[in-house]
Amino acid sequence: MNAMTSVSALKIVIVGHVDHGKSTLVGRLLHETGALPEGKVESLREVCDKRGMPFEWAFVMDALQAERDQGITIDTAQILFKTERRPYVIIDAPGHKEFLKNMVTGAASADAAVLVIDAIEGVQEQSRRHGYLLHLLGLRQLAVVVNKMDAVDFSEGRFQEVSAEISAYLAEIGVTPTEIIPAAARHGDNVSHRSANMPWYEGPTVIEALDGFAPVTEATSLPLRFPVQDVFKFDHRRIIAGRIESGNLKVGDRLLFSPSGKTARIASIEGWHVQPVxxxxxxxxxxxxTLDEQVFIERGQIASLLDNPPLGSYLFRARLFWLGRAPLSAGRRYKMKLGTAEYSVVVEKVERVIDVTDLASVDTDFVEKNAVAEVMLRSRGPVAFDEFVDNPKTGRFVLVDNFDIVGGGVISMKGLPDHRCKPDSVGDDITAVAHKVSLRDRQSVNRHKPGVLWLTGLSGSGKSxxxxxxxxxxxxxxxxxxxxDGDNVRQGLNADLGFSPEDRAENVRRIGEVAHLFAQAGMIVIAAFISPYRADRDRARAASPGLFHEIFVKAPVEECQRRDPKGLYAKARQGGIAEFTGVTAPYEQPVNPELEIDTASLSIDEAVEVVLRYVEQDMQRDVDASSTEQRPDVTL
Incomplete structure (x- = not known):
């Protein structure tokens, strides 16, 4: 018993189409493993006799009166049982389409899954949907139970048909089931003991398949993630409270709170009525x-160790399941809940909607109820998170609209920069030196305003x-x-950078800082860079507040490819250039640029005239008055 209690319970979710026998399988599992209280089955049989209905093993799990009356599982139910190997928490999830939200809730907390399929009906649309949702939620350990084999006379041929069908579908989404087991849960065939009715089957029983699941990665082995639940004030102490989702911490550790960037050391670990401390x-x-410094921390921030912080970004991809009555569409804004934090996010783009029946991509800008989609989300402020594949605890979220949960998903940064949250105190020992020549003085001498003209667009659009x-x-x-210019800068200042999303982000960051210095010197600096990610351009704008002018040099990718001045598109399509914008890497068009130039309809001379007019009129409006002022004396 001591060995058993030291092993963590494995959470198993049971899913499948309605009436395919999920709850029956669960009830039988509990009976076979001795997990039911003494007399439970007998009392249920009496209830069924009184109601004039046949006894079903499913009633063991169907805790709601409405479920017994309707014969369907509405809510998820959880119960503990154990085998000789380890304990389990088994989650019986509803199969009916109207209760998919409950199924997702149950599956989201599971470590492995069992998909139940009726041998008579075979693989249904809901079976495929459940399989895809398990994949979406990151569950990679999946066993399939082909149930009700007694209804097909324990036919090996029928089992092979269903097995081949579900295997082919799962293979298309990158999932290989650990086992596919023929069973008759009502009678206990192949649940805990091998069935004499199916001598042709030589694989494991259902319980043996569960015992074959690998233990999940212990959360303590992952990086520290400590979301702040609340901040309490007791006497002179400010206590940061929450639940450690992964990793570990100790007194003396220096914590980074993301996305704010605040840092402080742990002075003490507090508990309620806990001795010793x-x-x-x-x-x-x-x-x-408690912390050794009085820094401002609020609910929703994630504490980590300095050397392994979470990601921090305004923009990220999401694979989500849509539950809202109204369709999700580009431009709609929702509240996103991630851990203890809440963020306002807008749907930047619906990248694709997936037809779960055949996994085809549907060309649409809307995501209807019960559909699966891949979307791009953008927040108003930086969001602290991890990719789901790295840390499910901080890579999973839900979307809320008018207090209703309308969707849930997992985060991916595929093709996007890997921005890590950083301390805001890096430059504490660095003090900015104030210039004795003001920006206004430089403007008066130069007789024009300084500024950063940031030309962004695809390669071949005409920027340079x-x-x-x-x-x-x-x-x-x-x-x-x-x-x-992009090519010139990469020959010197940024010669150490490649073209990965992270290197592209750093390339733009450095240029943004250099452009800011030029502008502070009173000059007009023209930056001609693809700069494909909007978040990076926003960062460059933030480096030169009030002086940054985004100019979108617009041209369709087909036109840029036709021009192909450097032969790059052809080389990229032949596989010679990885991460090439417009071919194998994304380009995010500006939303509200200060100026847009369509080089597909304007000649170069016409485009130049547009920029010149902008510089001489829009940028210089408030310079006329200053230009009539007496220039200051300049002493060298």
């Missing part, structure tokens, strides 16, 4: 900590050509102007 805590514990000609024309008129 703890100095360490691990995943699964609900604790409070326009930038160089604008520079030449402005310089001829006496402007202090300089071009920062």
């Amino acid at each position: 703890a100095v360490t805590a691990v995943a699964g514990q609900s604790i409070g900590v 050509t326009i930038a160089m000609e604008v520079e030449r024309r402005l310089f001829a008129k006496g402007y202090q102007v300089f071009v920062l």
Whole structure:
């Protein structure tokens, strides 16, 4: 018994189409393993006799009166049982289409799954939907039970047909079932003992298949993730309270709170009526900590260790299951709940909707109820999270609309920059030196405003050509102007960077800082960069507040490919260039740029004139008055 209690319980979710025998299988499992209280089965038989209805093993789990009356499982139910190997928490999830929300809730907390399929009806749409949802939620351990074999005379041929059908479907979504087991749950065939009715089957029983599931990765082995539930004030102490979702911590550890970037050391670990006082805590514990500094921390932030923080981004991909009555569509805004945090997010794009019956992508901008989709979400502020594949605890979320849960999903950063949350105190020992020449003084001497003209667009859209000609024309008129071009910068300052999403983000970050310095020097700097990610351009804008002008050099990818001035599109399509924007990597168009130039309809000269007019009119409106002022004396 001691060995048993030291083993963590494995959570198993049982899913499948309605009436395929999920609850019957669960009831039989509990009976076979001795998990039912003494007299439970007899009392249920008496209830069934009084109601004039046949006894069903499903009634063991159907706890709601409405479920007994209707013969369907509405809510998820959980119960503990154990085998000789380990304990289990088994989750019986509803199969009816109207209760998919409950099924998702149950499956979201499971470590492995059992998909039940009726041998008579075979694989149904709901069977496929459940299989895909299990895949969506990251469950990779899946056993299939082909139930009601007694209704097909224990036919090996029929079992092979159903087995082949479900195996083919699961293979298309990248799932290989650990076992496919023929069973008759009502009579106990192949549940805990091998069935004499199916001598042709030599595989494991259902219980043996459960025991064959690998133990889940212990949450303590993952990086520390401690979402803040609340902050309490007792006497002179401020206690940060929450539940450790993964990893461990100890007194003296320096914590990073994301996405705020605040840092402080743990002064003490607090518990309620706990003696002796703890100095360490691990995943699964609900604790409070006090800090050695009075930093502002609020609900929703995630505490981690400095060397392994979560991701932090405004933009991320999500694979989600839609439950809302109204369709999800691009531009709609929802409340996202992730851990203890709440964020306002907008649907940036519906990338694809998946038909779960044949896994085909449906070309639509809407996601209807009970559909599965891959979407791009954007938040108003930075969100702290992990990719679901790295840490399910902080990579899973739900969407809320008018207090109703309308969707749930998991986060992916595929093709997007890996931005890690960073401390805001990195530069505590660095003090900015104030210039004695003001920006207004420089503007008065130069007789024009400084600024950053950020030209963004696909390769071949005409950015560099326009930038160089604008520079030449402005310089001829006496402007202090300089071009920062992508290719030129990568030969020097950014020669150490490649073209991965992370390197692209760092490339743009550095250019944004350099452009800011040029602007602070009173110059007009023209930055011509693909800069495919909107979040990176927003970061460059934030580096030069009030001086940043986004110019979208617009051209269809087909036109850019036709021009292909450097032969890059052809090379990328032949596999010679990885992560090439417009071919194998995404480009996010600006939403509200200060200026848009369509080079598919304008000549280069016409495009240059548009930029020049913008510089001389829109950018310089408030310079006329200052230009009439007496220039300050300049002493060298």
